[in-house]
Amino acid sequence: MANEKILIIDDDDDLVHAMRLPLEAAGFKVFSAASGDEGLRQVKEVKPDLIILDVMMDTTTAGFQVSLTLRSPDPKSEYAAYSRIPILMLTAIHQTTPLRFGPDKEYLPVDAFIEKPIEPDKLIEQVRAHLGH
Amino acid sequence: MAWLINIRWLAGVGVLGATWVADVLLRLTLPVVPLYLIGVAILLYNAIFRFILNRLLRAEPRDLRPFDFLTKTQIGFDWLAMTALIHFSGGLESPAIFYFFFHNIIAAILLSRRATYFYAAMAALLVAAVGSLEYAGILPHLYVLGNDAAALYRNPFFVIGVVFFFVTTMFVSAYLASTLNARLRKREAQVVTLSQNLLNALTRLQTLYDVAEAVNSTLELEQVLDRLVSRTASALGVRACSIRLLDEAGARLYVAATYGLSGAYVKKGDLMLEQNPLAREVLSGKTITVADVSTDTRLQYPTAAVAEGIRSMLSAPLQGKKGSLGLIRAYSTAVNHFTSEDADFLTAIAREGSIAIENAMAFRALGQVDEMKSKFVLTVTHELRSPVSVVRSLLRTMMAGYVGAMTDAQRDIVTRVLHRTDFLQTLIDDLLDLAAGKSELAVREERVLVRLDEAVERVVKRFEVPAQEKQIRLEWLCARGDGPTTISATNESVDRILNNLVSNAIKYTPAGGCVSVALRASGNVARLEVSDTGIGIPEDALPHLFEEFYRAPNAKAQVKEGTGLGLAITRDLITRYGGQITVQSKVGRGTTFAITFPIVAELSA
Numbered sequence: 001m002a003n004e005k006i007l008i009i010d011d012d013d014d015l016v017h018a019m020r021l022p023l024e025a026a027g028f029k030v031f032s033a034a035s036g037d038e039g040l041r042q043v044k045e046v047k048p049d050l051i052i053l054d055v056m057m058d059t060t061t062a063g064f065q066v067s068l069t070l071r072s073p074d075p076k077s078e079y080a081a082y083s084r085i086p087i088l089m090l091t092a093i094h095q096t097t098p099l100r101f102g103p104d105k106e107y108l109p110v111d112a113f114i115e116k117p118i119e120p121d122k123l124i125e126q127v128r129a130h131l132g133h
Numbered sequence: 134m135a136w137l138i139n140i141r142w143l144a145g146v147g148v149l150g151a152t153w154v155a156d157v158l159l160r161l162t163l164p165v166v167p168l169y170l171i172g173v174a175i176l177l178y179n180a181i182f183r184f185i186l187n188r189l190l191r192a193e194p195r196d197l198r199p200f201d202f203l204t205k206t207q208i209g210f211d212w213l214a215m216t217a218l219i220h221f222s223g224g225l226e227s228p229a230i231f232y233f234f235f236h237n238i239i240a241a242i243l244l245s246r247r248a249t250y251f252y253a254a255m256a257a258l259l260v261a262a263v264g265s266l267e268y269a270g271i272l273p274h275l276y277v278l279g280n281d282a283a284a285l286y287r288n289p290f291f292v293i294g295v296v297f298f299f300v301t302t303m304f305v306s307a308y309l310a311s312t313l314n315a316r317l318r319k320r321e322a323q324v325v326t327l328s329q330n331l332l333n334a335l336t337r338l339q340t341l342y343d344v345a346e347a348v349n350s351t352l353e354l355e356q357v358l359d360r361l362v363s364r365t366a367s368a369l370g371v372r373a374c375s376i377r378l379l380d381e382a383g384a385r386l387y388v389a390a391t392y393g394l395s396g397a398y399v400k401k402g403d404l405m406l407e408q409n410p411l412a413r414e415v416l417s418g419k420t421i422t423v424a425d426v427s428t429d430t431r432l433q434y435p436t437a438a439v440a441e442g443i444r445s446m447l448s449a450p451l452q453g454k455k456g457s458l459g460l461i462r463a464y465s466t467a468v469n470h471f472t473s474e475d476a477d478f479l480t481a482i483a484r485e486g487s488i489a490i491e492n493a494m495a496f497r498a499l500g501q502v503d504e505m506k507s508k509f510v511l512t513v514t515h516e517l518r519s520p521v522s523v524v525r526s527l528l529r530t531m532m533a534g535y536v537g538a539m540t541d542a543q544r545d546i547v548t549r550v551l552h553r554t555d556f557l558q559t560l561i562d563d564l565l566d567l568a569a570g571k572s573e574l575a576v577r578e579e580r581v582l583v584r585l586d587e588a589v590e591r592v593v594k595r596f597e598v599p600a601q602e603k604q605i606r607l608e609w610l611c612a613r614g615d616g617p618t619t620i621s622a623t624n625e626s627v628d629r630i631l632n633n634l635v636s637n638a639i640k641y642t643p644a645g646g647c648v649s650v651a652l653r654a655s656g657n658v659a660r661l662e663v664s665d666t667g668i669g670i671p672e673d674a675l676p677h678l679f680e681e682f683y684r685a686p687n688a689k690a691q692v693k694e695g696t697g698l699g700l701a702i703t704r705d706l707i708t709r710y711g712g713q714i715t716v717q718s719k720v721g722r723g724t725t726f727a728i729t730f731p732i733v734a735e736l737s738a
Binding site: 012014015017018021025117118120121 | 319513520521523525526529530533535536558
């Protein structure tokens with residue numbers, strides 16, 4: 001349980017900071033990447049136990065693309081080894097906007113959403129739940 | 134016609150009655166049998182005419198010729214009957230010869246002048262013939278009024294005198310009756326023409342009113358234009374109508390709406406003002422008739438028009454307050470179809486239509502501005518949202534103690550900052566809702582059947598704890614017997630509406646008060662009422678209540694923070710689903726918000 005690795009893929013430095021502090025205090029090892037491409041590189045390098053992914057980065061669909069790449073059903077995909085890493089997606093999509101979506105195997109293969117702003121205690125709770133604690 | 138037959142019943146009965154009176158009461162020596170037979174014959178043939186007339190009246194389509202023939206035949210029969218009557222009642226001595234006058238007058242009323250004179254001549258001829266034949270002894274003379282000693286019928290002076298006076302009387306009366314009748318008919322014709330003109334004018338006015346009403350009852354430009362062309366075509370009784378509007382550069386007229394024209398004709402192209410003297414003339418404010426499309430040199434596409442079957446056109450200018458809008462044009466398949474009244478009529482329609490078109494255009498422009506504004510707000514708030522949520526995330530991390538312990542003073546300041554950013558977040562979320570509701574996002578959302586009773590139950594449950602904490606009684610009244618209250622909306626929106634109203638009610642109701650939500654269905658309308666015993670809303674605040682950013686002064690005094698957007702969003706959502714919201718309130722007594730939604734029939738499983 002100790003020193004489980006968490007990779008945060010988010011281009012907002014401040015938000016990464018807001019998540020890093022409570023996660024590190026809770027005993028996790030936190031890595032971060034500021035873009036989708038860098039995130040994918042780090043996945044291979046760090047081999048994280050859980051990924052926190054921002055839905056919108058430099059391009060609006062970067063987050064979706066990262067999750068689709070990682071969860072590719074193709075067994076020969078270069079990320080096939082990482083397809084079981086839990087992904088929590090950060091969204092700022094407001095509750096009452098008519099745009100509505102949820103985790104979806106085909107289009108948005110993530111495990112759960114985390115609403116911004118971050119409630120530190122809730123974040124840790126969610127991370128632990130998805131790591132099977 | 135029926136009138137003639139009705140009178141004849143009297144004539145038949147009269148002959149029978151007079152014969153009986155003369156025979157039985159006056160004891161005159163009459164040839165009773167022939168006279169009775171004449172009376173019976175009159176009644177008999179009259180019955181036959183009646184029967185034929187009924188057949189004719191029922192026949193479709195109506196043809197006037199058989200009626201005319203029937204009239205003449207009847208008069209012919211009457212001649213025979215009258216001649217027989219005169220002979221059997223004493224020839225020239227018979228008082229019955231005066232009866233010919235009736236027919237003279239009837240002929241003058243029913244037939245032409247020439248026919249009347251012909252009738253008078255025939256009657257004179259018949260009477261003269263009877264007199265002459267009796268005088269000559271070829272027909273036996275029957276004494277009716279006296280004995281044979283008088284033998285007036287053998288007196289040539291008497292015979293010639295009676296015949297002369299009868300003939301002159303017949304012709305003079307024929308002249309008088311037919312002259313009077315001709316005058317009456319002329320007057321009658323004038324009255325008919327006048328009333329026809331009046332009726333036409335009334336119909337046009339009515340049509341104009343209908344067009345104006347149809348056109349002004351909508352603010353959708355397409356609808357205004359479509360109604361204008363279709364109503365104009367039917368009002369003028371022509372095949373087609375079109376509206377062309379001037380483009381922004383003012384150089385060409387593009388097709389904005391058509392009725393009754395083929396796609397190919399519509400696509401023939403814009404009217405270029407430079408090449409189209411007719412269009413230029415119309416735009417300068419004149420209504421112009423093209424009597425024959427094939428010969429008029431002012432047209433830009435004469436061959437296309439001829440190929441479409443159009444032979445004449447009428448064009449009127451559409452003039453707005455700020456200049457020319459375009460033109461409206463009616464098309465007929467007949468050469469020289471349009472009269473000057475048609476031109477006046479189309480000009481009037483164009484005048485009404487221009488106002489409606491301009492209003493619709495202004496409304497559209499307003500909508501575009503509103504849409505642009507909403508898009509702007511949507512973008513800005515999206516941009517604002519991200520940094521605010523990061524600030525809140527950081528502050529919460531700090532408050533949760535992940536960056537070390539804070540002094541009480543530090544904690545106090547961070548709490549204040551958090552409080553303010555929380556409010557900022559609410560404001561941004563509300564603005565986002567408001568802008569999203571007004572943008573096309575709202576149109577794209579998928580509606581479902583929402584059961585209002587379930588939604589109310591959901592929301593009331595959510596507010597049970599906050600209400601208890603504030604010592605407010607929260608009631609939920611639902612008339613179950615009324616049937617389902619299902620509407621077409623989204624669950625999120627309905628929850629949001631109820632959330633806003635119930636949370637407001639709790640917010641502005643002091644401890645010990647009561648908040649109640651009631652739902653009932655009446656007809657196909659669901660009525661939801663959220664009532665409280667709270668501080669109420671001042672009367673002068675009521676008209677502004679649903680305005681964006683408006684908060685009633687007593688509400689501000691009671692609860693400092695509030696965006697003033699909640700009710701604006703609520704009303705937006707309600708109207709989006711075809712509902713309405715009204716409010717009744719008394720300061721210090723309480724407030725009731727009433728919402729109505731159209732009920733949608735639930736598809737039975």
